Amino acid sequence: MSSLHPETRVVHLPKPKLNGSTPISVPIYQTSGFVFDDPAVFADGMGRPDGAFVYGRLSNPTVRSLEEAVAGLEGGAGAVATGSGMGAISTVLLGLLRSGDHVIAQTALYGGTATVFKDLEARYGISVTYVPEADPGAVRDAVRPETKLLYLETIANPMTQVADIPAMSAAAREAGLVTVVDNTFASPLLCRPIELGADVVVHSTTKYLSGHTDVLGGIAVAATDELYRRIWTHSLELGATADPFAAWLTLRGIQTLPLRMERHCSNTRLLATRLAEHPAVAAVHWPGLPSHPSYDVAAKLMPEFGGVFSFDLKGGRPAGEAFMKGVRLALLAPSLGGVETLILHPATTSHRGLDAAGLAAAGIGEGTVRVAVGIEHPEDLWADFQQALEGGAGA
Numbered sequence: 001m002s003s004l005h006p007e008t009r010v011v012h013l014p015k016p017k018l019n020g021s022t023p024i025s026v027p028i029y030q031t032s033g034f035v036f037d038d039p040a041v042f043a044d045g046m047g048r049p050d051g052a053f054v055y056g057r058l059s060n061p062t063v064r065s066l067e068e069a070v071a072g073l074e075g076g077a078g079a080v081a082t083g084s085g086m087g088a089i090s091t092v093l094l095g096l097l098r099s100g101d102h103v104i105a106q107t108a109l110y111g112g113t114a115t116v117f118k119d120l121e122a123r124y125g126i127s128v129t130y131v132p133e134a135d136p137g138a139v140r141d142a143v144r145p146e147t148k149l150l151y152l153e154t155i156a157n158p159m160t161q162v163a164d165i166p167a168m169s170a171a172a173r174e175a176g177l178v179t180v181v182d183n184t185f186a187s188p189l190l191c192r193p194i195e196l197g198a199d200v201v202v203h204s205t206t207k208y209l210s211g212h213t214d215v216l217g218g219i220a221v222a223a224t225d226e227l228y229r230r231i232w233t234h235s236l237e238l239g240a241t242a243d244p245f246a247a248w249l250t251l252r253g254i255q256t257l258p259l260r261m262e263r264h265c266s267n268t269r270l271l272a273t274r275l276a277e278h279p280a281v282a283a284v285h286w287p288g289l290p291s292h293p294s295y296d297v298a299a300k301l302m303p304e305f306g307g308v309f310s311f312d313l314k315g316g317r318p319a320g321e322a323f324m325k326g327v328r329l330a331l332l333a334p335s336l337g338g339v340e341t342l343i344l345h346p347a348t349t350s351h352r353g354l355d356a357a358g359l360a361a362a363g364i365g366e367g368t369v370r371v372a373v374g375i376e377h378p379e380d381l382w383a384d385f386q387q388a389l390e391g392g393a394g395a
C-alpha cells in the first residue's frame with residue numbers, strides 16, 4: 001500500500017476482516033465492548049493497541065480503520081483517533097510532557113492551542129517560548145536543558161503563515177526535541193509533515209478530513225511505534241475517545257478528500273486573487289499570493305496553498321462587520337474544511353482568548369475577516385463577495 005497515491009488510498013480504506021470475507025465499506029461497530037472465549041486473549045488486549053479489541057476506550061474496529069487510514073496517508077507508524085482536535089492536541093501534549101518541561105512553539109497558533117499552552121504554564125509549570133514559524137535559529141537560541149518539544153502548525157489559523165517544517169524540525173532534532181505539527185489546514189493531501197521531519201502530526205478531523213461539517217473528531221499520528229504506544233497509553237487515561245459513528249462519518253468524508261481539496265484550493269485562488277485587486281481591500285493573507293511572507297516556504301513544501309484565507313478591508317472593523325452582514329451565500333459560522341463557504345471575525349471568535357498584544361503578535365487585525373472557502377461554483381462565491389463589498393463594506 002505504501003507506494004499508492006493518496007487518491008487511491010482513500011478509496012481502498014483499511015477494513016476489519018470477517019471470517020472468510022471483508023466488507024466493501026467500513027461497517028460501524030456500535031458497541032462499547034467485546035466478548036472473549038479466552039481470558040488470556042482478553043488480558044493481552046488490555047495492554048497494547050494491537051491486541052484483540054476489548055473496550056471502546058482502548059479501540060474499536062471502525063475507529064481502527066480511521067486510525068490506519070490517516071496513519072497511511074500521513075506516512076506514520078500508528079495513529080490515535082480522538083473525540084475532537086483539541087482531544088488529540090491535549091492527549092499529545094499531556095502525554096509527552098511533565099511539569100517543569102519547556103516547550104518551543106510558533107507564535108501564530110490556533111486560539112484553542114494557545115489557551116492550552118497558557119494553561120500548561122499556569123497549572124503545571126510547563127513554560128513556553130514562542131518563536132517565528134520559519135526561524136530555525138530562534139529554535140536553537142530557545143533550547144534549554146529542560147526543553148522537550150517543538151510545536152508548529154503547517155498553515156496557521158487565521159493569517160495562514162506556513163511553518164518551515166524541514167528547517168524547524170531539523171533544529172529541534174539536533175537538540176533531541178519531539179516536533180509536533182498541527183496539519184489540519186493543509187491535510188495530508190497538501191503536506192505530510194512526517195516526511196519533512198516531524199515526529200507527531202495532529203489534526204482536527206472536524207475540518208477537511210471529514211469535510212461535511214457534521215462531525216467532531218481529532219487524530220494524532222506518530223512517526224514511530226514507540227511514540228504511538230506512548231500516546232495510545234496516555235489516551236486511555238484522558239479518555240478523549242473517538243466514537244465509532246463519528247469515525248465512520250470521518251472515513252466516509254476522507255474518501256472524497258482529494259476531490260474536495262482540489263476545489264477548495266482552486267476556489268480560494270480565484271477569490272484571493274480577485275480580492276487582492278479590489279479597491280476596497282487593504283490586504284489579502286493567503287500563502288499562494290507572492291505578497292504573503294510565507295509564499296516561498298509554502299511553494300517549497302506544498303503543491304497548492306489551502307482553502308483558507310483572511311483579508312482586511314480599507315474601512316477597518318466597521319467595513320469588516322458590514323461585509324459579514326452583507327454576504328448571502330457565505331455563512332457566518334465557526335469551523336472550516338466543509339463543503340460550504342464559512343466566514344468569521346477571528347478577534348471576537350476563534351482567537352478571543354488572545355489579548356491585544358497576542359492578536360498583534362499573531363498578525364490579526366481588528367477588522368480581519370477569515371474565509372474558509374467551500375466547494376461551491378467559484379463565480380457564485382465571487383458574485384456574493386462583490387455584492388457584499390458594494391453594499392457597504394467597500395464604502
Ligand SMILES: Cc1ncc(COP(=O)(O)O)c(C=O)c1O
Nearest residue numbers: 084085086110157184204206217
Ligand atoms: C488548526 C486547528 N487545530 C485544532 C483545532 C481544534 O479542533 P476541534 O474543534 O476539532 O477540537 C482547530 C479548530 O478550529 C483548528 O483550527
